[in-house]
Amino acid sequence: MVIEIDYSEVTGKKANCPEGCGMCCLCQPEVLPEERNFFRTKYPKNLVKSRTEDQHFALAMKKGKGSCAFLNGRKCDIYQNRTTFCKQFPFHFYVSDRIRVEMDLSCRGVWDTEGADAMEQAKVLAEASERRLSKALVEASSVYKEFYSICKETGVMCDVSQLRMSVSENISSFTNLGYVAKVLNQSLEEPKMSLDGITPDAKYDEKELNEAAMEASMGSMGSDDPLSVPVYCDKDFNWNMFMANGNTIEWAIMDDDGELHHKGFVDARDIQLKEPDEEGKKVLADYIQILNGRDSFLGNVFYMMDDLGYEDDMGNTYYGAMCVTIIDLLWRASMLDHFFGFGMGAEGMKEAIIFYDMDRLDAPTIGAFV
Numbered sequence: 025m026v027i028e029i030d031y032s033e034v035t036g037k038k039a040n041c042p043e044g045c046g047m048c049c050l051c052q053p054e055v056l057p058e059e060r061n062f063f064r065t066k067y068p069k070n071l072v073k074s075r076t077e078d079q080h081f082a083l084a085m086k087k088g089k090g091s092c093a094f095l096n097g098r099k100c101d102i103y104q105n106r107t108t109f110c111k112q113f114p115f116h117f118y119v120s121d122r123i124r125v126e127m128d129l130s131c132r133g134v135w136d137t138e139g140a141d142a143m144e145q146a147k148v149l150a151e152a153s154e155r156r157l158s159k160a161l162v163e164a165s166s167v168y169k170e171f172y173s174i175c176k177e178t179g180v181m182c183d184v185s186q187l188r189m190s191v192s193e194n195i196s197s198f199t200n201l202g203y204v205a206k207v208l209n210q211s212l213e214e215p216k217m218s219l220d221g222i223t224p225d226a227k228y229d230e231k232e233l234n235e236a237a238m239e240a241s242m243g244s245m246g247s248d249d250p251l252s253v254p255v256y257c258d259k260d261f262n263w264n265m266f267m268a269n270g271n272t273i274e275w276a277i278m279d280d281d282g283e284l285h286h287k288g289f290v291d292a293r294d295i296q297l298k299e300p301d302e303e304g305k306k307v308l309a310d311y312i313q314i315l316n317g318r319d320s321f322l323g324n325v326f327y328m329m330d331d332l333g334y335e336d337d338m339g340n341t342y343y344g345a346m347c348v349t350i351i352d353l354l355w356r357a358s359m360l361d362h363f364f365g366f367g368m369g370a371e372g373m374k375e376a377i378i379f380y381d382m383d384r385l386d387a388p389t390i391g392a393f394v
């Protein structure tokens with residue numbers, strides 16, 4: 025069977041894996057049923073149940089919280105036999121009522137201009153997982169069909185391609201905090217909003233927007249479990265972790281043995297949401313364009329609509345989610361600037377996306393990553 029896959033996100037891109045990184049080995053890889061026997065026979069102690077709700081089989085992590093137990097000297101001890109999910113990184117196959125490849129921008133290797141052709145790599149991976157992808161497509165298509173039918177019944181349905189088109193036409197406006205503040209307010213106040221005619225609010229409430237951004241960012245840091253908090257893999261491949269306790273954010277670096285080394289604290293209220301400069305805005309605009317094309321972003325919007333009982337219009341939820349994503353990213357960029365001094369130019373935005381994208385891809389959706 026030949027399945028159709030949308031490769032547009034990876035077309036023309038390269039994907040490299042520089043030596044000494046190992047960041048993706050901090051994500052506990054699932055072990056598929058057909059892979060279990062190898063680990064059960066050869067490495068029984070390293071085959072464990074995940075701590076996620078579905079308790080799937082996964083590889084053990086060092087001290088239960090560090091990198092994968094097979095990572096030594098930032099090299100994989102079982103490289104030829106690593107799991108399918110290890111092989112797939114940084115590609116993710118998002119299954120909705122179609123299949124689309126998305127590329128994890130938290131992987132520093134995808135920012136390299138060197139490396140193998142990303143689309144060719146993704147095609148090889150898709151072929152190896154064709155059976156699983158086909159099965160997931162049948163299941164996810166039925167979930168999407170039901171979702172759209174509820175949206176029509178409840179009157180919250182919109183034309184998805186129109187929503188994407190309107191964001192696309194206003195991409196540069198979305199890099200302006202006054203515009204984001206206006207869209208966010210309208211998404212909450214208007215019953216059925218449109219982007220037509222919206223201009224930036226020059227007098228937006230900075231304090232209110234800062235608080236909303238802080239809340240969005242702190243949500244993902246609010247755990248003392250290193251497996252659950254966001255990781256920022258820096259240029260020297262240090263694994264930086266940020267953990268929030270109340271308003272205090274602790275910055276620590278995890279070493280190869282799974283130990284955390286304290287680096288600093290900041291009171292989140294001391295971080296001020298900053299707007300990028302002109303070069304930073306170009307990087308941000310490119311990222312918004314990628315998000316706007318991602319089916320997983322849409323799947324997350326649909327998840328929120330379902331979670332909130334189909335009370336909100338699809339357009340309002342879509343534009344609102346885009347705004348929250350932007351202020352979350354910019355708040356993180358402002359935090360990285362506080363700790364590392366990257367600024368809010370092209371470099372600061374690139375590093376913030378590297379910090380953020382893995383969490384963005386991890387957001388709940390009504391579809392599935394396979």
Ligand code: SF4
Pocket residue numbers: 040041042045046047048049113114130131132133134
């Ligand atoms: S995150 Fe990317 S660069 Fe780093 S080890 Fe994984 S694939 Fe390689």
Ligand code: SF4
Pocket residue numbers: 048049050053083092093094095096099100101102103106107110
């Ligand atoms: S099996 Fe190898 S590639 Fe996969 S997470 Fe573990 S160390 Fe990394």
